[in-house]
Amino acid sequence: MIGVFLVDDHEVVRRGVAHLLEADPELEVVGEAGTAAQAMARIPALRPDVAVLDVRLPDGNGVELCRDLRSRLPGLHCLMLTSFTDEQAMLDAILAGAGGYVIKDIDGVRLVSAVRDVGSGLSLLDNRAAAALMAKLRADVAADGPLAGLSDRERELLGFISDGLTNRQIAARMNLAEKTVKNYVSRLLTKLGMQRRTQAAVLATRLRGQRR
Amino acid sequence: MTEGEVLRLVVVRARELIGADHVLLALPERDELVVVAGAGRAEAAFDGRRFPVDGTIGGAAFRTGKPRRSVTPGPGLDEESGASLAVPLRLGDAVLGVLIALRDKGKPVFSADRVPLATGFAEQAALAVHTAREQVRRHELDLLNERDRIAGELHDHVIQRLFAVGLSLQTLGRSIEAPELRRRLTDCVEDLQEVVREIRGTIFDLHGDPAGATWLRRRLQQAIDELTDGTGVRAIVRMSGPLSVVPPELAAHAEAVVREAVGNTVRHAKARSVTVAVAVENELSIGVTDDGTGRSPESVHSGLAALAARAADAGGTLHVQASPEGGTSLLWSVPLP
Numbered sequence: 001m002i003g004v005f006l007v008d009d010h011e012v013v014r015r016g017v018a019h020l021l022e023a024d025p026e027l028e029v030v031g032e033a034g035t036a037a038q039a040m041a042r043i044p045a046l047r048p049d050v051a052v053l054d055v056r057l058p059d060g061n062g063v064e065l066c067r068d069l070r071s072r073l074p075g076l077h078c079l080m081l082t083s084f085t086d087e088q089a090m091l092d093a094i095l096a097g098a099g100g101y102v103i104k105d106i107d108g109v110r111l112v113s114a115v116r117d118v119g120s121g122l123s124l125l126d127n128r129a130a131a132a133l134m135a136k137l138r139a140d141v142a143a144d145g146p147l148a149g150l151s152d153r154e155r156e157l158l159g160f161i162s163d164g165l166t167n168r169q170i171a172a173r174m175n176l177a178e179k180t181v182k183n184y185v186s187r188l189l190t191k192l193g194m195q196r197r198t199q200a201a202v203l204a205t206r207l208r209g210q211r212r
Numbered sequence: 213m214t215e216g217e218v219l220r221l222v223v224v225r226a227r228e229l230i231g232a233d234h235v236l237l238a239l240p241e242r243d244e245l246v247v248v249a250g251a252g253r254a255e256a257a258f259d260g261r262r263f264p265v266d267g268t269i270g271g272a273a274f275r276t277g278k279p280r281r282s283v284t285p286g287p288g289l290d291e292e293s294g295a296s297l298a299v300p301l302r303l304g305d306a307v308l309g310v311l312i313a314l315r316d317k318g319k320p321v322f323s324a325d326r327v328p329l330a331t332g333f334a335e336q337a338a339l340a341v342h343t344a345r346e347q348v349r350r351h352e353l354d355l356l357n358e359r360d361r362i363a364g365e366l367h368d369h370v371i372q373r374l375f376a377v378g379l380s381l382q383t384l385g386r387s388i389e390a391p392e393l394r395r396r397l398t399d400c401v402e403d404l405q406e407v408v409r410e411i412r413g414t415i416f417d418l419h420g421d422p423a424g425a426t427w428l429r430r431r432l433q434q435a436i437d438e439l440t441d442g443t444g445v446r447a448i449v450r451m452s453g454p455l456s457v458v459p460p461e462l463a464a465h466a467e468a469v470v471r472e473a474v475g476n477t478v479r480h481a482k483a484r485s486v487t488v489a490v491a492v493e494n495e496l497s498i499g500v501t502d503d504g505t506g507r508s509p510e511s512v513h514s515g516l517a518a519l520a521a522r523a524a525d526a527g528g529t530l531h532v533q534a535s536p537e538g539g540t541s542l543l544w545s546v547p548l549p
Binding site: 008019020084085090110 | 368404
């Protein structure tokens with residue numbers, strides 16, 4: 001039996017996912033939350049095997065929530081649920097230290113099998129595509145274009161994150177307080193997010209320039 | 213008042229007060245200057261005229277940021293004009309362009325007392341150009357913010373609800389015994405899937421596509437659309453994994469495989485639907501399955517041989533077999549580097 005906890009700010013989504021998972025005899029939904037704060041409060045007591053986390057939450061984001069949860073509960077497996085593109089979703093899942101991600105495009109079969117796989121300790125991110133995506137990100141960062149403003153420390157951090165380390169483990173490696181690592185990670189996420197937004201803005205502006 | 217109207221007003225008034233036959237405003241474009249406004253008898257002929265920065269009076273004023281007077285304006289303008297006066301469009305330390313006053317050939321040169329007059333007009337023009345540019349920039353930012361907002365709305369509300377409804381329908385479908393009802397429900401879910409994918413595509417368009425991230429995704433989708441549009445064959449497309457990590461040479465193979473396999477289905481299989489599944493994990497795999505007759509003419513075999521060769525070339529495999537629906541099922545897969 002695999003115990004599952006759902007975190008999504010839409011009740012309709014939690015209900016839909018719960019229905020689907022409950023239809024599988026191997027899976028049991030043990031609790032749910034609509035915010036990161038609720039999730040942090042409830043999950044440690046309920047001890048689920050898998051937490052299914054939406055990337056966007058009203059009081060934070062699923063990536064940071066996942067890192068916090070895994071630092072406190074090293075045995076917890078996380079699955080990110082998102083409706084972004086695969087690239088973005090995979091990157092978010094790697095940065096979160098999650099076992100995998102599922103795109104919200106109604107492929108129920110895939111969602112159920114992902115929960116089962118992650119629940120039994122498999123990583124869905126342990127493949128060449130994920131490695132290639134990380135390598136590409138590192139190359140983008142190393143190319144030091146106008147969009148890549150990562151410090152050496154942040155690059156080191158990115159390496160630890162892609163090795164799947166929790167904030168606590170990274171704190172031990174880097175001789176820092178866990179809180180400091182948390183702040184570093186937040187800043188890194190913001191930078192990477194900003195970078196992608198800037199890229200989009202630059203591109204959109206350039207495209208419009210060509211039309212004029 | 214638009215930028216064009218302001219500039220037009222500046223050159224018309226400048227021509228009267230400076231005592232010139234023509235007054236032109238030119239802005240830089242690469243290493244040339246381009247006339248954007250003009251006043252005078254042959255103003256239409258000057259519109260859009262380009263002249264080099266090097267060796268022209270306008271170019272000299274633009275480059276040095278100082279007024280210039282001369283007996284000829286230089287290449288690009290001196291066919292119809294003689295005496296000329298050029299002053300830079302200055303804004304702080306920057307020079308945005310140049311104002312050029314011209315007299316017809318044979319008329320006296322501009323006296324030094326014309327320079328401050330021309331400078332005053334040039335300042336007004338510089339301000340107009342700057343204001344217009346700021347407006348464009350602000351408008352672009354507003355547009356980007358608005359697009360972000362719409363994308364956020366679509367993501368946060370529309371997709372979530374469609375996703376939830378779809379999941380519930382799927383769960384419902386499993387408890388239904390009647391095969392016909394079950395099939396119809398499955399079709400509904402498939403249709404919902406398509407809607408969600410379209411919206412995700414829209415979100416991506418709104419956010420602006422970070423260079424090439426979905427280039428292959430789009431290429432494949434376009435190829436499938438082209439081949440199936442108007443044929444009565446319904447295409448169901450599923451793509452999973454980060455397609456952006458597929459290297460260019462494999463991407464070229466992928467497109468060829470999709471075109472060949474879907475083309476075969478449309479041309480020969482008498483199929484109602486074709487399912488294309490592209491997945492990127494440890495391998496790039498492409499599955500194309502149809503519900504057609506499963507019979508194929510000789511011509512198809514050479515095409516399949518070419519696909520097998522493409523797979524072998526990249527260290528992968530091609531399998532073709534009968535699909536459960538009686539049609540053909542093709543699976544092409546090659547390892548990622």
